[in-house]
Amino acid sequence: MLNKSQVLIFALLIVFSSNGQEKQENDSIIENELEEVIVTGTKTIRKLSSLPLPALIITQKDIENSNSTRLPEILNEQAGLITISDFGGGEGIQLQGLDSQYTLILIDGLPIIGRSAGTLDINRFSTGNIKQIEIVKGASSSLYGSEAIGGVINIITKRPAEGFESDLSYYTGSNNTNDTNFLMNYKKNKIGFTLFANSYKSDGYDLDENDELNTVEPFKNYTINSKATFDFSKKLSIAINGRYFDQIQDYIASTELLGESSIKEWNLSLTGNLRSNDKWNNSIELYKTNYYANEYLNTTDGENYSSSFYDHNLMHIEFKSIYKTEVSNTYVFGLGYNNETLERTYFTTRPEFKSPYAFVQYDFKPKEKLNLIIGGRYDSHSEYKSQFSPKAAVRYEINDQAVIKGSLGYGYKAPDFRQLYFNFNNATVGYTVLGYNAVSEVLPQLVDQGQIANIVVPLSEFSNKLQAESSIALNIGTDVKFSSEISSDFNLFLNNIKNLIDTRVIANKINGQNVFSYYNINEVITYGLEINSSYKPNNNFKLSAGYQLLFAFDKEGLRAFNDGEVYARETPVSPAFQLKKNDYFGLYNRSRHMGYIKLFYENYESKFNGNIRLTYRSKYGLYDTNNNTYLDVYDDFVKGYVIADLALNKEINNYSKIGFGINNVFNFKDINNISNISGRIYYSKINIQL
C-alpha cells in the first residue's frame, strides 16, 4: 500500500518529469475555456460567452477525446442536432427541427456546395484538421444569404502556427474501416504552411442480410488540404487555401446491375487582410469551388445501363470592412458576388445564377451591460426575387450570474437548380418532372408531341418567379452560472417558415401518368426549448447534459386537425373516427425529445482521459402509414433509442498517444428504419508526432 506522502512524491515525479509541452497544453485548455472565440455569429472575432446569439463551439479537444473521424459523429452528440440519412444515401443535419437543406455549411467561412439530391452529405468531411466547429442557431441570412434558415455550421480548420511539427495518426475499426491522417505545420517569421492528407476506407455494412444489397457499399476517399500564409507586415497578410476530395463507392442496384459512384470536389481560396489602422480592418475573399459527382450501372455483360452526372460550380468574391469606434462599437460593411452554374443529366440548359449582395451590421453597447446588434443583407438575384434579410439581437447582463439574450432574424433559401430547371422523364413508369422555369418551354413541346391529355395548372401561373423559401426566427434565452461548478443555458426557439417548395401535378399525360412541377405551398412552424448544462466538480471530471424539446408542424395540418377534417382507423379494416387536435404528431422524422449526457474524465498526471457519451432520440414517424396524409398518433412510429459511446485515450510518451473505444456499445440497430446506424463498432487509434 502506498501512503499519502508516497503518492505525493510519485505525483511530483510525474509533474517534474513531464516536459514543458504538457504545461503548455494545460495552459491552453484553461485559456480556451476563458477565451473561446467565435467568428461565425458576427463575421468579427467575438467571445462566445458574450455573443447575443444561440451558438456553440466544438473544440479540437472535444473531437480528439471522443475519437471522431468524420463530421456527423461529433455533430450527433450535440443537443438538438441530429444527422438524418437521406434516400440518396447522404447524411444531412437537422437543426431546430429544420431539414438539412436549410442549414448553411461553411469551411473557414466559405460555402460548400454539392447538394446533388438536396442533402449535403457531411460524411465528406474529415475531422482530422479541424480546429473548431462553430454552430450558430437561428436564421442568419443577414450575413450569409441563402440557405442560412436554421443556422450556420462553420468548420474552422487549422491555420499555420509558429514552429514546425508533423503528426501521423491511424484509426482502425469494425467493418474494416481505416482512417489515416497526416498533418504538417510550419511557420517561421512571415511564412506559414500546413499540409493535411486523409485517407478513409471502409467495407461499409449490411443491416439486412436477406437481400443482395449492402446498406452501405464499400467506399474509399481521400482529402488533401493545404494552406499557405504570408504575413507581409503587421498590417498586411494573405492566405491561400486549397482542398481536394475524391471518393469512389460501389453502386449496386441488383445482382445484374453493378457500377460505381464517384465524387470529386475541389475548393481554392485566396484571402487577404489589411489592417489599415486601429480602427479599420479590411479583408477580401476570392473563392472557387467545383463539385463533380457521377455514377453508372452496367449489366453483367458490360453494357451500360444508366449513367448520370452532376457538375456544380461556385465562384465567390467578398470584400469586408470592419470599423471599430473608440468605445469599441463595431461596424461591418460587406459587398460580394456569387456566380453559380450547374450542368447535369436531366437538364436541358446549363443554368447560371448571378447574385451580387451587400450587408451591413452594427454591434454596439448603448449601456455597459447591454449589447445590441442590428444588421441586414440585400441579395439581388438573376433567377428569383431579390431578398432583404434583416436581423436584430440583444444581450443584457442582469448580474454576474445571469444574462438574457434574444435575437430575431430573417432567413431564406433560394430555389435550387433542380426546382427551376429539372427536365426528367421516368422511362419505366412514364411520369415527368419539370422545374418551375422549364415548364413554359417544355410543356408546350409535350402538348405538340401529343403526350398531354389534360392541363391541370394553366401555363400563365408560371409567369411569375418562384418565391424563395423564407423564415422568421426568434430565439430567447438565458445563460445562468449557478456556481463555479454548475452552469446552464436555456433557449426558446421559434421558426416560422413560409413558401416551402413542394411538387404538384400540373398536367395529366395520355399514358395515365402525370407531369409534376414545383410550387410554393407549405407553411411550417417549429418551436421548442433547448437546455445545456455542465457540472465541473474539479479539474478531472466534467459532466454535461443537454436536451431539446421540439414541436414541428405543417400549418395546414394544424388547421385540418383543428377543424376536424382528419380521420383514422384503429386497424386498417375498422370503421373510421375523427382525430382530435392533439392527435397531430407533426412533421416526419422529428423527435419530440432529444438529449445527451456526457461524462468526461481527465487525469493530467497519468496523461489519461476517458469518457462515456449517451445520446437519446424519442420516437418519430417516417411515413403516413394510415393514409390520411398527416402523421398522427395512430401511425406507425420508429421507436426511440439510446446510443452509448465509450472512448479511452492515453499518452504513452511525449510523441505518441493511443486510443481505444466502442461506439454504440449496446449494439442498437433498426434494420427497417435507420440506415445510418451500423451497430456496435470497436476501434483503436494511434497518434505519433514525427
Place this chain on the structure above:
Amino acid sequence: MKTMKTIKFLTIALAMTSFVACDNDSDDLLPVVSITVEDIYAPQEGGQGQPISGAFTKFDFDLGMETDSETDWDIAFRATDIIINGGMSMGTTDEPDRTGDAGAYIVTGTMADVTEVDVNLFTQDSGSGYAIMSGSGNGWYTYSGPPTYLITPTAGKILVFKTADGKYAKVEILSYYQGAPENPDAFTDPSRYYTFNYVYQPNSGETTF
C-alpha cells in the same frame, strides 16, 4: 355473456330505430338496415397501359347482395372504379347502361356523423367522369405507391348514394383485399375484394338514417 350483450345491443338498436321511426310521424315505416358486406369481387381485364374491360359487379342495396339484373341495381364495381345506376356511361368497354336515377356524393366524416342526406349534393355518372371520382386521393381510396403498393380506403370518406329507385344509403368502404386482412400485403393478398359497411333507409322520401 356475449350473446346477452348482442341481444341487448339489438334491443337498443331496435328501440332507437323505432324512436327514429316514431319521430317521423309514421306507424308503418320499415326499419333502417345496417349491414356489413364482405368480399364483393370486382375483377377487371387489361389496365397498366392496356385497354380496360370486363363486366362490372353490380350491387343492390335493397337486396343487400350482388345482382345480375340489367336494370335493378344501384352501384357497381370494377377494380377501383365505382359506378352508379344513374346518369351516362363513360363508354368504356363492358360498361353497363344506366337505367335508373341513382346519384352519389362523398362526405368527410364518420358513419355516425352522417345522419341526414343532403339531396343538393348528388351528382351522376357522366361522359367525362364518374360521380365517385376515380384515381388515388380523388374518391374513396389512397394508393400508397412504392414500396407497399397498397390500396387503402381513405379514412373519413363516407359515400352517400341515392339508389336507382330514389332511396338513400351511406357506405364506408373498409377493405380492398380478400378477407379484409388487418395488415394487407399487396403482393400476397388478392385484391379487388370489397368489404364495406352500409346503412340503408328503405323508406321512400326519408332522408335520415
